[in-house]
Amino acid sequence: MPQTLKVAPAEHGVRLITLQRPQALNALNTQLLGELAAELAEAEQDPNTRVVVLTGSRKAFAAGADINEMAERNIVGILNDPRVGHWQSISSFSKPLIAAVNGFALGGGCELVMHADIVIAGEDARFGQPEINLGIMPGAGGTQRLLRAVGKSLAMQMVLSGVAIDARHAQRAGLVSEVTQPELTVERALELARVIAQKAPLAVRMAKEALLKAQDTDLASGLRFERHAFTVLAGTQDREEGIRAFQEKRRANFTGQ
């Protein structure tokens, strides 16, 4: 049983994971990160889970890493940091991951948000990389994913100044896909997750992979990957079912085969 997470059993194909370290504004200590990685690994294997929604509290999605923990590590400790492996396994989750963000998403919290495929934010959410204030810098993708999400100028501004931006700004910049009332953030994310959970799982998986490819490869390779993925789906039963259902004007019944 995870101690720093609350995990709801999958419902309509959607699993909700809530970060729960309220005493520390959900700061991502190693335990939490490890438990999250393990939960996602389990969700990866669970055929009843097609989409995962990840959220925190009303006040904070996650307000950074655990500074005390970080302070104890010297250069060797950082080289052997187990967190690196946890982050890697979070980023290799192949099913759609939706972040429902209220309140603070700072430092590691903002980096965790950027590991999600889709971000729904409450109006009072704030995103930032304040590591620079501590004489350090983002270490879990904050400089890489942020630049790809919001462009160079804003990424530089956020990382070099440490000043956070609000949900509307984050949406305009492309970090967030939708802004909603804070009371409805999780609901909206779940609603969207249920829509995605009804699609053909293999198509969803390949589409996610193709989209992520677009971030780290040149256009020609990306297009080639897309075409291969597109071709692979031609061999699935769900493709047949999807097209037939469309022609017969009925709802498709996807099985994941």
Add this chain to the structure above:
Amino acid sequence: MSFEHILFSIENGVAMLSLNRPEQLNSFNEKMHLEVREALKQVRTSDEARVLLLTAEGRGFCAGQDLSDRNVAPGSAMPDLGESIEKYYNPMIRALRDLPMPVICAINGVAAGAGANIPLACDLTIAARSASFIQAFCKIGLVPDSGGTWSLPRLVGMAKAKALALLGERISAEQAEQLGLIYRVIDDSELRDEALKLARHLATQPTYGLALIKRALNASMHNSFDEQLELERDLQRLAGRSEDYREGVSAFMNKRTPQFKGK
């Protein structure tokens, strides 16, 4: 925390904050800012407060910034007025606007400078007949702050807003009412009673719903029509889940007076 420059209490759901530097027409110095900030924080986090009444003691409402706090002697460094706005005025204006409950402002006397614009960030503004309003900024080379340049054109239209801000003429409470700058004018002797009556009434109402109404109307100032329709849908969804809605419907069906809790 005991206060020196404000009076503050929360009773029967009504939070009352009264500016209390009457000799200086309740103009803001740093200490008063800090006290107002602390009081607004208490209102926001209080389980009891369901409405805020903002008013002031003495013959004036608020004369804005206490200019004796400003060093503009020849040869001294130019002041950075932006700093005190960033630090004090803007957070106060945001706090009043975002407070999840109705904010009543009762203007007992002259409201000048920032003091004329703070009421514009409140939800229901009433004024004593003898009160007056002056966008005094233009007379000393400044720009209306505390949200004035945002609120004025939205409340009175651009033509009137520009006249008020560029001429800085004193306008009476009655003119302010006619312009749509405030909600109502009240006879001087009745202002305090009337304000309290209004506050006590609102404190018995479904204040969670009232807070959502306030949120919707505030957002309408910058939303597109479609965005606003979607916001109404979302806020109504929230309102429909409140205990007060259930109580309101049940009281209506059973022909009795509803007992709202603000939840």
